[in-house]
Structure formats: C-alpha cells, structure tokens
Amino acid sequence: MKILVTGGAGYIGSHFVKYLLKNNYEPVVLDNLSRGHRKAVPDGVAFEEIDLHDSDGLSDAIKIHSPSAVVHFAAFAYVGESVEHPDLYYHNNVAGSMNLIRLCAKNGIKNFIFSSTCSIYGNPARTPISEEEPANPINPYANTKLIIEMMLKDFENAFGMKYVALRYFNAAGADPAGEIGESHYPEPHLIPIVLDAAAGKRDKVSVYGDDYDTPDGTCIRDYIHVNDLADAHLKAISYLNSGNESTVINLGTGHGNSVREIIERAESVTGKNIPFEIVKRRAGDPAVLVADNRKAKNLLNWSPAFSTGDIIKSAWNWHTNPKF
Numbered sequence: 001m002k003i004l005v006t007g008g009a010g011y012i013g014s015h016f017v018k019y020l021l022k023n024n025y026e027p028v029v030l031d032n033l034s035r036g037h038r039k040a041v042p043d044g045v046a047f048e049e050i051d052l053h054d055s056d057g058l059s060d061a062i063k064i065h066s067p068s069a070v071v072h073f074a075a076f077a078y079v080g081e082s083v084e085h086p087d088l089y090y091h092n093n094v095a096g097s098m099n100l101i102r103l104c105a106k107n108g109i110k111n112f113i114f115s116s117t118c119s120i121y122g123n124p125a126r127t128p129i130s131e132e133e134p135a136n137p138i139n140p141y142a143n144t145k146l147i148i149e150m151m152l153k154d155f156e157n158a159f160g161m162k163y164v165a166l167r168y169f170n171a172a173g174a175d176p177a178g179e180i181g182e183s184h185y186p187e188p189h190l191i192p193i194v195l196d197a198a199a200g201k202r203d204k205v206s207v208y209g210d211d212y213d214t215p216d217g218t219c220i221r222d223y224i225h226v227n228d229l230a231d232a233h234l235k236a237i238s239y240l241n242s243g244n245e246s247t248v249i250n251l252g253t254g255h256g257n258s259v260r261e262i263i264e265r266a267e268s269v270t271g272k273n274i275p276f277e278i279v280k281r282r283a284g285d286p287a288v289l290v291a292d293n294r295k296a297k298n299l300l301n302w303s304p305a306f307s308t309g310d311i312i313k314s315a316w317n318w319h320t321n322p323k324f
Contacts, residue, residue: 001025001026001069001237002025002027002028002065002066002067002068003020003025003026003027003028003067003068003069003070003071003237004027004028004061004062004065004067004069004070004071005017005020005027005030005070005071005073006031006052006070006071006072006073006100007030007031007036007072007073007074007075007115008027008029008030008031008041008047009029009031009033009036009037009038009040009047010031010035010036010037010040010073010074011171011181011182011183011184011226012073012115012168012171012226012229012230013031013036013071013073013074013115014036014037014040014041014180015175015180015226015227015230016071016073016229016230016233016234017029017041017042017045018042018175018179018180018230019227019230019231019233020234021042021045025234026046027045027046028045028046028047028048028061028065028067029041029045029047029048030048030050030058030061031047031048031049031050031074032049032050032051032052032074033049035076035184037183037324039323039324040180040324046065048061051096052092052096052097052099052100053095053096053099055099055103058099058100058103059103059106059107062103062104062107062109063107067109068111068241069109069110069111069112069113069240069241070100070104070111070112070113071113071115071233071237072097072100072112072113072114073115074096074100075092075093075096075097075115075144075145076088076089076092076141077117077141078141078188079119079139079141079142079188080188082139082140082141082144083139083140086140089140089141089144090140090144093141093144093145093148094144094147094148094151097148097151098151101148101151101152101155101161102155104161105158105159109161110160110161110162110240111161111162111163111237111240111241112162112163112164113163113164113166113233113237113240114148114149114164114165114166115166116145116148116149116165116166116168116248117141117142117145118167118168118169118222118250118289118291119137119138119139119141119142119145120135120136120137120142120145120146120149120167121133121134121135121136121289122135122136122137122138122142122286123136123138123284123286124136124286124289127288127289127290128290128291128292128293129250129289129290129291129292130250130292130294130295131167131248131250131292131295138284139284148165149165149248152165152246153246156246162240162244162245162246163240163246164236164240164246164247164248164249165247165248165249166229166232166233166236166248166249166251167248167249167250167251168224168229169221169222169223169251169252169253169289169290169291170189170190170221170222170223170224170252170289171189171224171226171229172223172224172225172311172315173191173223173225173226173227173306173310173311173312173314173315174226174314174315174317174318175226175227175314175318176227176314178314178318178321178323179323180318180323181314181319181322181323182315182318183322183324190205190221190259190262191223191266191311191312191315192315192319194262194263194266194274195266195270195312195315195316195319196319197274197275197276198266198267198270198272198274199270199319199320204276204277205263205274205275205276205277206276206277206279207259207260207263207276207277207278207279208259208280208281208282208285209278209279209280209281209282209285210260210278211281212281212287213287214258214287214288215258216258216260216261217260218258218259218260219258219259219285219286219287219289220256220257220258220287220288220289220290221256221257221289221290222252222253222254222255222256222289222290222291223253223262223308223311224251224291224304224306225304225305225310225311225314227305228251228253228304228305228306229251231302231305232249232251232296232300235300235301236249236300239299239300244299247295247299249295249299249300250291250292250293250295250296251291251293251296252290252291252293252304253293253304254290254291254292254293255290255308256288256289256290257308261308262312263276265308265309265312266312266316268309269309269312269313269316270316
C-alpha cells in the first residue's frame with residue numbers, strides 16, 4: 001500500500017516513514033525542506049520537494065503516485081514563534097493544509113490522517129484530558145490545528161473523505177537504531193534541551209517556575225515516544241481502511257513527568273550532572289497536561305511501548321552521535 005507522507009523529512013514524519021518501511025508499506029515523502037532534513041529520508045524512498053501551496057506540483061504528485069492514504073505532518077510547530085508571527089502560521093499551516101485537503105478530495109483520496117496537538121485544549125479544566133474536553137486554544141499554533149480539524153470535518157461532509165486527527169501530547173525520543181532523531185533550530189523541547197546541557201552544549205536548563213500545584217512544584221507533561229506515535233498513525237490507517245468513522249484521538253502515555261523528574265532521569269541515563277536554574281513562569285503554561293488515552297486503546301488497539309527511561313536513552317544515543 002502506498003502512503004503519501006507530507007513533512008516526511010521532519011522529526012515525527014521521518015520516524016513514521018521508517019516505520020512504514022518496516023511494516024512493508026510504500027511511503028512517498030512530500031516536503032519543502034524548509035525545516036526538514038533530506039538526510040532523514042531513507043535512500044530509495046520516493047521524494048518530492050514540493051510546497052503545499054504549489055497546487056500544480058501537489059496535484060501532479062498525487063496523480064503520479066496515487067496513494068491509498070495521506071498522512072499530514074507538514075506544519076510549523078513553535079508556539080512562541082506563532083505568537084510573534086501569526087501570519088506565518090496561518091499561511092503555512094492553514095492555507096497549505098487547505099490546498100492539500102482540497103486536492104486530496106478532488107483526486108479521490110478517501111483516507112486522511114492528520115497530525116494534530118493537545119495544545120487545542122488550552123488550559124483544561126480536568127486531567128487526564130479526554131477527547132470530550134472542550135477545545136480552547138490559547139495561541140495561534142493551536143488555533144491553526146483546530147481550524148484544520150474543522151476543515152477536515154467540513155470536507156468529509158461535502159466530499160466523503162474520512163479522517164483521523166491524532167492529538168499528540170509531548171513527542172520525544174529518537175529512533176532506537178540511532179539513524180534519525182530530533183534536530184530543531186532553535187530547539188524548543190525539554191528533553192533535547194536537557195540532553196544538550198548534559199553534553200555541555202548549553203550551560204544550564206531554564207526551569208520555568210517551581211511553584212505550581214504539583215508534587216515538586218514544576219510542570220508535569222506526558223512524554224510519548226516518536227515510534228509509539230508512528231505505530232498509532234499506522235493503526236489509524238488500518239482503522240479507516242476497515243470502514244470506521246472519522247474521529248479525533250489523543251496520543252499520550254497517560255502518565256506524566258515533572259521537569260525536575262526529567263532532569264533527574266536524564267542525569268541517571270547520561271551519568272552527567274545537569275545544571276538548571278529556576279526562572280519565572282511562562283505565560284499560559286498549565287501545571288499538568290496528561291492524556292486520557294483510553295480511546296486510542298479501544299479504537300486503535302494501541303498502547304505505548306516506550307517508558308520515559310527508554311525515551312531519554314534513545315534521545316541520548318542520537319544526541320551523542322547525530323547524523324544531521
């Protein structure tokens with residue numbers, strides 16, 4: 001089965017491409033390489049360097065490859081950047097996705113998997129967070145993801161294209177074989193920042209607040225390994241292939257780790273002392289974000305396989321020997 005993967009040269013997309021190959025699927029990668037890495041795409045995989053705004057190129061790629069499904073990762077994903085440059089995010093994420101979805105519908109693509117985010121929930125009233133929690137995005141990045149989910153629902157009503165929107169919690173970790181991993185600039189995510197400090201690439205880790213209503217005062221997040229995300233995407237394709245209804249699904253472990261706990265676990269994995277300093281809170285940071293993942297388990301028959309220790313070990317293996 002041929003699967004078109006947008007953003008397949010990016011962090012999560014490249015891991016999904018490798019997972020498709022492992023499971024005897026045929027991926028076709030579409031990426032404009034504005035933030036992805038060509039080296040992250042395995043040799044022999046069909047690659048199209050196309051921007052989602054390029055209607056002619058995108059339409060040609062869909063017609064030439066005739067994929068059975070589209071898995072859409074391509075997006076800008078920095079919350080702070082989205083606040084400073086909302087125009088960039090609405091143009092890239094919303095307008096680009098609209099063009100992709102429009103052309104998929106026009107060319108008869110029936111199954112669409114969308115890389116969404118738990119940021120859609122904003123500051124939730126309850127935790128663990130279920131899919132029944134109202135959407136209340138508090139930044140432009142999350143707004144763009146919610147708009148795309150709404151767009152998919154409207155296109156289903158008009159054209160019959162089924163979709164699954166997968167709302168990730170904190171994607172982390174790297175390919176256990178060390179061939180691909182997380183490589184952002186600037187790096188916005190806690191675990192690679194902590195490992196950079198362990199490797200001496202930065203002086204210390206900034207911990208944004210230690211006075212939250214949590215056991216150690218620091219924020220708690222649900223860290224999910226990128227290969228567990230890949231597995232969920234593949235199961236979502238099977239779910240739609242079986243004729244099931246469109247839906248939104250949370251992807252997380254159902255367990256949280258505080259910032260201090262991540263630092264301590266990283267010290268244990270790396271054998272390094274990791275200096276940190278407490279700085280003032282960031283606006284809009286909820287104390288606890290942990291997934292209720294029962295829907296993923298029930299509908300997709302999916303369960304995360306990687307522990308927090310596994311996540312940090314795989315990330316450290318990549319950080320000590322990055323390929324790009």
